Amino acid sequence: MGSEEWISGDVGVGVAKEHEDKLHQIVAESRRARELRDLGYREQALKMYPPICGRCGREFTRKNMQELTVHHRDHNHDNNPVDGSNWELLCMYCHDNEHQRQIEAQRGNTGTGGGKGTSATFNPFADLKSMLDGKQKKD
Numbered sequence: 001m002g003s004e005e006w007i008s009g010d011v012g013v014g015v016a017k018e019h020e021d022k023l024h025q026i027v028a029e030s031r032r033a034r035e036l037r038d039l040g041y042r043e044q045a046l047k048m049y050p051p052i053c054g055r056c057g058r059e060f061t062r063k064n065m066q067e068l069t070v071h072h073r074d075h076n077h078d079n080n081p082v083d084g085s086n087w088e089l090l091c092m093y094c095h096d097n098e099h100q101r102q103i104e105a106q107r108g109n110t111g112t113g114g115g116k117g118t119s120a121t122f123n124p125f126a127d128l129k130s131m132l133d134g135k136q137k138k139d
Helices: 003-008 011-039 041-048 062-067 092-107 128-138
Strands: 068-072 087-091
Touching (some): 041 068, 041 087, 062 068
Antiparallel strands (some): 068 087
């Protein structure tokens, strides 16, 4: 059927063919996009590991999977080995906590009291014994 015949022929058939071609194009683009996503480290990690936070143990379903993140153990987002040895799945709360801990460690605040970071020096109970001793002597 030539283009002149198609124009003068059944218009419904031409429209159906056009929709079918567009559908094939959409499906092909969707498949390509999925293949590109599968190359990403998040999708690889989600296939490798169970959907559970590695810190708090919270389990995830399809409904809340967007709250599960991939954490790079060495904090290098370019280090993505195929075996997934640099990844761990963390919920967004544990992931934020992990990165905050890294920031604090870089600043020297270890949180254990043994670091070189700044710590509080005020002790509200420093003179408590002497205050209590003085009060007992007055009684």
